[in-house]
Amino acid sequence: MAEPIVVIRDLSKVYRQGDINVIALNGVSLGISAGEFVVLMGPSGSGKSTLLHIIAGIDSATSGEVRVQGINVANLNESQLADWRNQNVGFVFQSFNLIPVLTAHENVELPLLLTALGRKERRQQVEIALGLVGLADRGHHRPDQMSGGQQQRVAIARALVTDPALIVADEPTGNLDARSAQDVLGILQSLSRDAGKTVIMVTHDPKAAVYGTRELHLEKGELARDSVPS
Amino acid sequence: MKGILQSIGHVLSLLSPMTWLGGLARLWVRWFGLGPFSFVLINAVRNQRRATLTVLSVASSCGLLVTLLTLQRELTVPPESEGASLRIIARNKVSLAQPLPAKQLATVEKIPGVVAVSPFTYFGGNYKGEEMTSFAQFAVDPARFRGLLVEGRISDGSYDEFIKDRNSCFVGADTMKRYGLKIGDKMKFTGTFYPVDLDLKIAAVFQGTVDDRGVFFHHKLLDELNGDPGTVGTWYLRVASAEVANDVIARVNQAFENSTAEVRAESERAFQMGFISMLGNVKVLTLSISGVVVFTLMLVTVSTMSMAIRERFRELAILKALGFRRRDLFSFILAESFGLAALGALVGIGGAWALWTFLDLQKMTNGFLLYFEVTPRIMASGAIVAAVLGILAAIGPSLAVARMSVVDGLKTLD
Numbered sequence: 001m002a003e004p005i006v007v008i009r010d011l012s013k014v015y016r017q018g019d020i021n022v023i024a025l026n027g028v029s030l031g032i033s034a035g036e037f038v039v040l041m042g043p044s045g046s047g048k049s050t051l052l053h054i055i056a057g058i059d060s061a062t063s064g065e066v067r068v069q070g071i072n073v074a075n076l077n078e079s080q081l082a083d084w085r086n087q088n089v090g091f092v093f094q095s096f097n098l099i100p101v102l103t104a105h106e107n108v109e110l111p112l113l114l115t116a117l118g119r120k121e122r123r124q125q126v127e128i129a130l131g132l133v134g135l136a137d138r139g140h141h142r143p144d145q146m147s148g149g150q151q152q153r154v155a156i157a158r159a160l161v162t163d164p165a166l167i168v169a170d171e172p173t174g175n176l177d178a179r180s181a182q183d184v185l186g187i188l189q190s191l192s193r194d195a196g197k198t199v200i201m202v203t204h205d206p207k208a209a210v211y212g213t214r215e216l217h218l219e220k221g222e223l224a225r226d227s228v229p230s
Numbered sequence: 231m232k233g234i235l236q237s238i239g240h241v242l243s244l245l246s247p248m249t250w251l252g253g254l255a256r257l258w259v260r261w262f263g264l265g266p267f268s269f270v271l272i273n274a275v276r277n278q279r280r281a282t283l284t285v286l287s288v289a290s291s292c293g294l295l296v297t298l299l300t301l302q303r304e305l306t307v308p309p310e311s312e313g314a315s316l317r318i319i320a321r322n323k324v325s326l327a328q329p330l331p332a333k334q335l336a337t338v339e340k341i342p343g344v345v346a347v348s349p350f351t352y353f354g355g356n357y358k359g360e361e362m363t364s365f366a367q368f369a370v371d372p373a374r375f376r377g378l379l380v381e382g383r384i385s386d387g388s389y390d391e392f393i394k395d396r397n398s399c400f401v402g403a404d405t406m407k408r409y410g411l412k413i414g415d416k417m418k419f420t421g422t423f424y425p426v427d428l429d430l431k432i433a434a435v436f437q438g439t440v441d442d443r444g445v446f447f448h449h450k451l452l453d454e455l456n457g458d459p460g461t462v463g464t465w466y467l468r469v470a471s472a473e474v475a476n477d478v479i480a481r482v483n484q485a486f487e488n489s490t491a492e493v494r495a496e497s498e499r500a501f502q503m504g505f506i507s508m509l510g511n512v513k514v515l516t517l518s519i520s521g522v523v524v525f526t527l528m529l530v531t532v533s534t535m536s537m538a539i540r541e542r543f544r545e546l547a548i549l550k551a552l553g554f555r556r557r558d559l560f561s562f563i564l565a566e567s568f569g570l571a572a573l574g575a576l577v578g579i580g581g582a583w584a585l586w587t588f589l590d591l592q593k594m595t596n597g598f599l600l601y602f603e604v605t606p607r608i609m610a611s612g613a614i615v616a617a618v619l620g621i622l623a624a625i626g627p628s629l630a631v632a633r634m635s636v637v638d639g640l641k642t643l644d
């Protein structure tokens with residue numbers, strides 16, 4: 001078993017909604033090894049997206065600890081956290097979340113603007129990333145000129161262009177047709193299997209879960225099952 | 231019909247500067263790659279209609295502000311002339327309307343430091359039946375008045391002819407041009423202050439003073455027409471140097487203390503400012519209107535920027551997730567707000583400058599506005615107001631973005 005890249009200990013998250021405390025996560029502990037393709041499943045409100053957001057450093061826990069590559073994310077200040085996300089985490093969202101006024105190439109290039117890479121190196125990186133998702137020839141197209149599947153592949157290219165260790169995907173196939181969903185899942189699977197990236201994906205779809213190497217099932221904010229997808 | 235309207239819309243969009251700016255941004259990206267500048271530019275013009283309206287709002291407000299400040303300057307700051315510091319006007323201490331005895335001349339001209347003195351009486355007539363003539367007429371002693379002419383030159387005719395002929399006048403070049411007059415022509419004035427009319431022959435023309443509109447004629451003629459009352463309106467003095475001016479003012483005032491006609495002597499500039507104060511508090515009025523303009527400008531800019539940023543909360547949340555810091559996002563918002571405000575200022579201030587520089591306002595206002603000069607200082611004031619508003623407008627949206635968590639931002643609907 002490889003060294004865990006993500007270590008979670010007794011993680012809790014409580015939201016305040018008016019006068020009511022809503023427990024989103026309740027004492028979750030787990031470890032995720034490098035290169036794993038972890039699928040987070042569970043009913044709505046089970047805390048899977050919250051867990052994903054906390055691991056990715058875009059949300060904070062109420063208590064407990066999250067260490068990614070040995071770094072306690074909660075100890076980073078706003079600037080350090082921003083840098084850390086840029087260098088270590090790639091995001092893929094359900095609704096693609098591309099910048100509509102930028103071309104596919106420019107969307108993928110965005111995270112690289114925060115690096116020290118020159119224009120030429122950035123272009124090379126972007127072309128490689130777009131090539132990996134099969135969109136090398138669509139770089140000059142804007143999102144509204146592409147299908148949903150293509151837009152999601154651009155989002156994956158944007159997620160992996162900085163070569164992060166961790167890729168988090170929040171229902172990446174939720175807005176896609178079956179064929180496009182297969183393509184996207186295939187790419188994520190390949191990133192995990194062939195490129196050694198750690199992929200954590202939230203999904204409702206049992207068919208999508210089979211692409212993962214590990215399935216974590218959450219219920220009412222607690223880890224109910226940790227299994228290998230069948 | 232729909233096709234025609236679409237075509238018209240397409241043509242109009244091609245004429246919009248925002249379309250050109252959008253194209254410029256795209257070219258910039260092609261040549262220099264994506265960077266903060268091109269990213270800001272692309273975002274600033276992404277909603278071309280709103281960007282155009284914002285720029286036009288700022289432009290019209292800035293243009294109005296510059297116009298008001300120019301008007302205030304025109305009405306409250308008399309033009310500076312090199313000879314103004316050497317000239318003094320002495321009037322009756324009771325009021326400007328009260329005349330002074332003509333016999334005071336002998337005393338005034340003996341005061342040390344005085345190198346020239348002439349009676350200077352405002353006639354206030356209307357030219358050729360006009361309801362309100364915009365240039366002034368003054369009765370002077372031509373021979374003495376020559377010594378008061380520091381700036382300007384005789385551009386036509388002969389000053390000696392003016393001195394010789396009691397029925398002649400000495401006219402400013404602007405008035406000559408405006409009425410198409412030439413040497414030897416007659417100028418008829420109907421008196422309003424005095425119950426007499428004038429019929430003057432143009433003997434000489436002056437040019438190059440700060441106000442080339444006035445008409446000067448013989449005081450003797452006015453005296454004769456009025457039955458030789460032995461009075462003058464004011465005394466117009468020239469002193470040897472600016473350094474002795476205050477001393478001369480004090481001596482003139484002192485010379486007639488406790489007499490039946492005490493005088494109040496003051497510099498030409500102070501005298502002009504006294505006249506201006508009769509207009510009422512123009513400064514307060516124009517500043518109040520300017521304040522309203524600036525406030526409106528602020529509301530327009532702030533609301534536009536807020537709308538533009540609120541629409542993009544989700545995108546800004548994504549940028550945050552990708553690793554952009556608060557200060558990066560603040561810089562983007564600030565640059566966009568500042569850029570739109572600066573473009574509006576450029577259009578508005580440049581437009582006002584061009585309009586007021588190339589329009590003949592003197593002619594259009596019948597001589598009421600003489601210069602209406604949009605000075606660099608006024609343009610800078612307009613630019614500073616626009617820049618400050620651009621910055622202020624960015625603060626609210628920036629704070630909202632800074633406070634926004636990535637998760638909340640991602641939940642925002644497009």
